[in-house]
Amino acid sequence: MDIFLQQIINGLVLGSMYALIALGYTMVYGIINLINFAHGEVLMVGALTSWTIIGLMQSALPGTAGWVILLVSLLIAFVVCGSLNFVIEKVAYRPLRNAPKLAPLITAIGMSLLLQTLAMIIWKPNYKSYPTLLPSEPYEFAGAVITVTQIFILGATAVSLAVLMWLVHYTRLGRAMRATAENPRVAALMGVRPDTVISATFVIGALLAALAGVMYASNYGTAQHAMGFLPGLKAFTAAVFGGIGNLGGAVLGGILLGLIESIGAGYIGPLTGGVLGSQYSDIFAFIVLIFVLTLRPSGLLGERVADRA
């Protein structure tokens, strides 16, 4: 039972990171129907920026409390990633708003490759150990263990989800975003500026990705230029799983995916008598996805939309 509980906790932690990243994908997709392939790389830039800041602060101001350093590095990562995604949208996606559907997808892939390469040049390609800034003694909890970092991840996810939901449903900007997602031309007639709204969406997505990146790095203790790829891929899967374009769906998809992955990884070995090991955990996500999409072609919470050719 305690193993089960442990896998649930790990799954929730993993799932909440997926959820944060998936929100970025799904918001962008909801508004401009683009799979923003570079989103995982924004996460990576966030994590590596915070790693640099932490290193600088630890050498310049020794003795500062761990959580202060983490907070400052997080804030700087927010600024860097927000501006980065703003620029990416402006340079690579905006000029192609009315181009054939696959053109922005290719620039997105190119952007992802470019960011990875630049990160390799700036930060060198080796793995960096990401320091543990929060207290490292774990808490015992009904036979399972949970670290302070994991509690921080769960808490920060809950808070940012609440803020995001408030932003989207109760503010002017949120209303403008929903209107633009529904129909940009009519929204523009009502006085909404689609360009501003789209930029804002990219910036918000980048903030969530930066947060997820710092979480990911602190949870696993490493950061590297290619670290954004896998979580980005999984989060995108989560967004599709939940029904792409749907905020609640992204959260649900992310958390379910995290749970499936960690429970699957924990039990597949014993269940198959050791034939399949946890190295297959990366593909559970896809196998479940294929099954779900065969039964519900628009994802769990996605609306059935007519084909728009």
Place this chain on the structure above:
Amino acid sequence: MKQNKLITFLLVAAALLVLPLLLQQGGNAWVRIVDMALLYVLLALGLNIVVGYAGLLDLGYVAFFAVGAYLAALLGSPHLAEAFPFIAENFPNGLHLPIWLTIPLAAALAGLFGIMLGAPTLKLRGDYLAIVTLGFGEIIRVFLNNLDRPINITNGPKGIDRIDAITFFGFDLGKDHTFLGITFNSVSMYYYLFLALVIVSVVICHRLENSRIGRAWMAIREDEIAAKAMGINTRNLKLLAFGMGATFGGVSGAMFAAFQGFVSPESFSLMESVMIVAMVVLGGIGYLPGVILGALLLAALPEVLRHLAGPLQTMTDGRLDAAILRQLLIALAMITIMLMRPRGLWPSPEHGKSLDKPAKNGEPTA
């Protein structure tokens, strides 16, 4: 006019035939680059059937390449005999099937995988299809990586080596040959083989494009519901597109295995799939000259530039090493080409018009 065309044709043909002999002088590495570029042309032509003609975005195409490569590797190397005693009893040196069996088998198996992937995804719309195909590609790669136990089939991350070179009736492409006093080395022989395959594929694709099947695919691409209403069996045709595309991937995979003599899961990452999609789209989706141009450009140009960029490397104290530089160039090329020519470098003059029409409700089709 007609004579001009004939002259151009002859000139191009002559240039293509002499090319490896000229490149050979500068070292085999150059011929190798061209060989790989030709393999990528084959892959891009295959993917073009799925993405360009039928309009189904496939982000896991490299899986079929992998299937073909591993099949050729297993049938053409001593690995199976080493792993399974009962095979070793019957074939002590490994199976070493002839190329005439390996290629059709690779084509058939990859085609089967294509249909296997197509069947559950028939109902999915564009981007959902993209993620499922992407997942399929990853599943294949993870299996290749881990099927070294409990039974050693793929030899895991170490890959399979000592794969036979291609042999036609005792004519071994893995060795140098001399005709009329000119020495053709192995890589040049492969060049001619791949060139021949590319030409055959171009003819097949061209004939497909103008056939009933090709027109049906394009109808599905433009508007699936309308195509259905016109009596097109969309289910079978989509499956056919997946199967045909996969067949091309399987054949080029078998070629790749024989050419390299070694396969490992590393060669079949998601990045490869993405690169093949990029080749098709950058060149001009659904248009054969464009697709070929895109494949040659993305496969060969970065390699060529990387060979020329040695000084840059020393200038930046090794930070810009060859692999990084190549990636940087590919990334920049993808972004700038798309920004300047959203429909590709050499877009189709007539097809694909509806791809850039503004969507209904004035929604941007970004």
